[in-house]
Amino acid sequence: MNNPNSPKGDILIVDDVPENLQLLFSMLTERDYEVRRVLSGKQALQVVDMEAPDLILLDIKMPELDGYEVCKILKAQEKTKHIPIIFLSALNDTFDKVRAFDVGGVDYITKPFQIEEVVIRVENQLRLLKMQKEIEFKNKELILLNQDLEAFSHRVSHDLKNKIHIINGFTELITQEFSDQLDSHCKDYFRYIYDEGKRMAEVIQDLLRLSQVQNTELEYSTFNISELVTEISDKLIKENKDSIVDFVITPNIYCWGDLNLMRIVLENLLENACKYTSKTEKPRIEFGTFRKEGKNILFIKDNGVGFDSAMAEKLFTPFHRLHSEKEFKGTGIGLSTVKRIIQRHQGDIWYEAKINQGATFYFYLSEYRHNGVRI
Numbered sequence: 446m447n448n449p450n451s452p453k454g455d456i457l458i459v460d461d462v463p464e465n466l467q468l469l470f471s472m473l474t475e476r477d478y479e480v481r482r483v484l485s486g487k488q489a490l491q492v493v494d495m496e497a498p499d500l501i502l503l504d505i506k507m508p509e510l511d512g513y514e515v516c517k518i519l520k521a522q523e524k525t526k527h528i529p530i531i532f533l534s535a536l537n538d539t540f541d542k543v544r545a546f547d548v549g550g551v552d553y554i555t556k557p558f559q560i561e562e563v564v565i566r567v568e569n570q571l572r573l574l575k576m577q578k579e580i581e582f583k584n585k586e587l588i589l590l591n592q593d594l595e596a597f598s599h600r601v602s603h604d605l606k607n608k609i610h611i612i613n614g615f616t617e618l619i620t621q622e623f624s625d626q627l628d629s630h631c632k633d634y635f636r637y638i639y640d641e642g643k644r645m646a647e648v649i650q651d652l653l654r655l656s657q658v659q660n661t662e663l664e665y666s667t668f669n670i671s672e673l674v675t676e677i678s679d680k681l682i683k684e685n686k687d688s689i690v691d692f693v694i695t696p697n698i699y700c701w702g703d704l705n706l707m708r709i710v711l712e713n714l715l716e717n718a719c720k721y722t723s724k725t726e727k728p729r730i731e732f733g734t735f736r737k738e739g740k741n742i743l744f745i746k747d748n749g750v751g752f753d754s755a756m757a758e759k760l761f762t763p764f765h766r767l768h769s770e771k772e773f774k775g776t777g778i779g780l781s782t783v784k785r786i787i788q789r790h791q792g793d794i795w796y797e798a799k800i801n802q803g804a805t806f807y808f809y810l811s812e813y814r815h816n817g818v819r820i
């Protein structure tokens with residue numbers, strides 16, 4: 446009885462020996478495969494051109510066009526290159542396995558044929574093909590869904606952004622132009638509208654950035670990440686005149702990645718480190734590196750308020766915050782943007798933190814090798 450799970454398909458057998466053809470034909474038709482057969486490489490190319498099979502069993506030793514040549518031609522054509530080819534060869538032939546795989550064969554069967562072996566090898570390939578098709582289909586669906594979502598969020602964000610700018614613009618205009626006609630209550634209310642509008646614009650801006658990060662092409666280069674950290678920390682100190690943060694930066698650490706995206710990562714991590722040490726007596730932020738399991742791990746360590754790691758499961762998902770807006774301002778999108786960028790670099794990010802004992806964020810990027818030497 447046939448196995449109900451076995452994938453049935455359309456198989457083309459190519460062999461110049463009619464007895465071989467007949468043997469394989471009956472083996473496979475008995476098992477409900479649809480089988481076509483031809484006696485030469487030339488015929489095979491014609492048949493495939495008319496209607497591509499799911500799988501080809503291809504004899505190697507044939508006059509005129511041999512199996513290797515037929516395989517090469519099929520693999521060079523866009524229309525036929527995806528068809529899996531299993532080579533057929535006699536045990537006593539000088540069969541070059543490396544060449545068979547080199548020209549694009551996926552497997553081989555040696556003559557004399559053993560029924561079970563032929564069936565298993567054929568089924569394996571058809572099953573792989575089926576899985577491949579399913580993955581391709583799901584991928585296409587996912588890409589479309591993703592595109593829809595991106596387009597949707599982009600559209601919503603842009604439209605909302607414009608509307609909020611208009612609301613904020615008019616609020617400001619009213620409070621300026623009609624200042625002498627508004628009592629202090631009224632002015633407070635308008636200030637409230639304006640502040641909330643500004644916050645909303647910030648959230649939208651962050652969301653836009655999050656969706657852009659997913660779409661932009663990465664432009665890789667080697668750069669001095671220590672210099673980037675120094676530049677950003679200088680800017681943060683300048684922006685906050687009261688800052689007394691002690692930055693400790695290991696110099697000359699080099700990195701292979703997209704400079705602009707990595708700037709966003711460091712801005713977010715360093716802004717967080719500053720924000721969450723702003724209530725610490727002697728704030729200290731350290732940037733450094735160490736090597737572990739063959740990777741260059743980078744870290745940003747602070748001695749701020751920290752958090753309870755047990756509660757931080759969703760730290761890298763948008764809008765997830767461990768501190769209240771009253772304690773520390775923020776939208777909760779920073780770390781999700783950071784994580785997406787690191788993932789796009791085929792890297793990873795994680796943390797170590799304890800309440801009131803600071804937080805450390807560790808990350809690495811996929812490494813770049815030049816002539817086998819790691820950079």
Ligand SMILES: Nc1ncnc2c1ncn2[C@@H]1O[C@H](COP(=O)(O)OP(=O)(O)OP(=O)(O)O)[C@@H](O)[C@H]1O
Pocket residue numbers: 651713717718721747749750751752760765766767768774775776777778779780781803804
């Ligand atoms: N260095 C840190 N020390 C303590 N808590 C941190 C630190 N970094 C992040 N967190 C916690 O993780 C949460 C998420 O961080 P994230 O950067 O995504 O958001 P945010 O800083 O609140 O807002 P924003 O989107 O404006 O950056 C923060 O709300 C905070 O609770």
Ligand SMILES: [Mg+2]
Pocket residue numbers: 713716717775779780
């Ligand atoms: Mg943040």
